[in-house]
Amino acid sequence: MATPQAQAVRRWILTGAVAAITVTGTIYGAGLKSDREVKAERKRYQQASPEEIISQLQIARDNLVIKKKEMERKIAGFHEKQRQAKELELQQQQQRQEQEQEEQEKRVKRLKQLQRPR
Structure with missing residues (x-):
């Protein structure tokens, strides 16, 4: 065992x-x-038959065209988002520059006030 x-x-x-x-x-x-x-x-x-083959190929072509249009739509949407993001970034950059310029002007104004004879 x-x-x-x-x-x-x-x-x-x-x-x-x-x-x-x-x-x-x-x-x-x-x-x-x-x-x-x-x-x-x-x-x-x-x-x-040749007609059936042509029909099948046409159906396949139609499906590919639909996929192509969908892909192009997605790509266009992606490019639009990129463009909007760039615009937003440029706007923010301009705002920062304007703020910096205003702050610089305020500093210059304060310095001039301090330098005035009393």
Whole structure:
């Protein structure tokens, strides 16, 4: 009779082997299914009439045009946000410069008042 430790090791090995077989089978089956789907799609494409092919291509083109317009809209929105941010930054910079200039004028005015003879 095997010791409890040996039984535990055997159980772990058996569990790992079953898991490996299951994973391998799943991957192999998925590969077979995708191969079958590719072959069916290729066969369907070869049997399609030129009108059907043109129709499918037109649908694909329409979808791409929609995606292109959406992407252009997003890009335009991004550029607009950048432009607004630059304008805001310029306004803030001008305000800071005006404040600094006012402060400088106040300092000069104070200095002149202090330098006046009494």
